[in-house]
Amino acid sequence: MRFHDNIFAFFFLASICQHVHGARQGIRPKEKMTTSEEVQNWKRTIYKSIVEIVTPTVIAGVTFSAKPEETPNPLKPWVSLGHDGKAKTIKPKIDKGQTKKGTPDYSTYFKTASAHTYSYDELKAHNMDPNEVFEEVEFIDEDDTYVSLNPIIRCTPHNYFFKGFAKDISSEPFCTPYHTSRWKVGETYFVTWYTRFFEHEHSGEVADEVRVHLSYVKESYADKGNYKRDVKGAFFSYDWIKNVDGLQAVEVKEDWLQGEFERSIVVSVQPRYIPEDEFDPLQNGVVLHITKGSRVFKPTKEQLALDEAGITNGQWYYVALSIPTVVVIFFVFMYFFLYANGNNRDFTDVTRNALNKKRRVLGKFSEMKRFKNMKNHKYTELPSYKKTSKQN
Known part of the structure; x- marks a missing residue:
């Protein structure tokens, strides 16, 4: 066989192999991009003259205190929270000239209202009477020196949810987690609250420091109402933190379950101005469940309603x-x-009354509406026939 015949046979066999059922060309796997880049410290000047070194921190994939971009980007991603307090990244986009899913607007929730009164001599407005007084309310921005380094959405009364069987109880001061949420072991969730909720009733000052407590909730019917109502009963308490950010990261530990698959707990926040012996974790707490993992079955609407009403298993x-x-x-x-x-049962009167109701007098047929137009012949006018011989 000549050389070119061998080449032809080789290509012929190769084309057949490509069309064999189930055969395909090898696909090179995509290379995974890896990086050894670490979050670097950076410096800044605060309050016009104070130089500060900032150390970023990564919690549950969220970078806190990251260095801001030199040019503000309106499409920069930001971090929102699910109902259970799990972090999720939101990417803004422009649709028909408008920004969708942009950075949250907190309105005046974190501003301080200041009222000013002006007389005519102070303003000398051309449309103001000499004896008139003008009042103006000015909203002063908060100090965002450290708040601006928090990438997670802040809690405001606008984001409160409703709890209870009738969904008529406000979740204040919490935005996350939602009532009866489920936390899995090994996962990290964020507890968020409205910072200005913790305002001293006498001084009017907002608490500078707060503390988050986790307490067990009794579930059996016999123990109903015997909840632990003091901080000493909490199975885990965090250190005092600044109230300005209004959040606490919670990593669920397996030993919190104490050998069980699921347990109910209450999350509460104690401001510094309330002593430990006067603090009630259930007054404004949120009840939720911690589990080892996902159950095989999905909770039904009836089960969720029972949980919401406080009726446990x-x-x-x-x-x-x-x-x-x-x-x-x-x-x-x-x-x-x-x-x-x-011996006193005699139902004859009842039976007689029932039978009498069934006996109705119909009356004459000629007086009934449905028989008025019928021609009724007498018996004597009916036709008669004589018997024939065959019938005899």
Whole structure:
């Protein structure tokens, strides 16, 4: 066989192999981009003259105190929170000339209102009477020296949710997590609250420091109402932190479950001006569940309604067992009642009245509407026939 014949045969066999069912060309896997880049410290000047070195911190994939961009970017991603307090990145976009999902606008929630009164001599306005007084309310921006380094959405009353069976109880001061949320072991969640909620009733000053507590909640029906109402009963308490950011990162530990698959806890925030012996973790706390992982089954609407109403598994068993017990007691009571009144049962009057209601007098047929137009012949006018011989 000649050389060019061998080449032809080789290409022919190669084309056949490419069309064999199930055969495909090898695909080189995409190279994964890796980087050893670490978050670097950076310096800045605050309050016009104070030089400060800032150390960024990464928590649950979120970088706090990162160096801001030299040119502000309106499409810069920001961090929002799910109902359970899990961080999620939001990327703004421009749609028809408008920015969608942009950085949150906090309105005047973190501004301080200041009222000013001006007389005519101070303003000398051309449309102002000499005896007139002008009042103006000015909103002063807060000091954002450190607040601006927090990339997570801040909690405001606008983001409160409603809890309770009728969904009519405000979640103040919390925005996350939602009531009856589920936290998984090993995951990190953010507890957020409205910082200006913790305002001293006498001085009017907002708390400078707060402390987050985690306490167990009794679930059995027998222990209902016996919740631990002091800080000493908390199984975990964080250190005092600045209230200005209004958030606390919580990493769920497995030993918090104490060997169980799921436990209910209450999250509460204690301001510095409330002593530990006077602080009630249930007054403004949020109840949620910590679990080892996802269950096989999905909670039904009925189960979620029971959780919202505070009826736990132990309580539901008591309610379910009480139903047949009530039915049995009812039938036993009816048996003895009928047995005791056996000689006094006479239903003839009831039966007679019922039968009399069924006996109705119809009246004459000629007076009935449906028979008025019918021609009724007498019996004597009916046709008659004589018998023939064959019939005899």
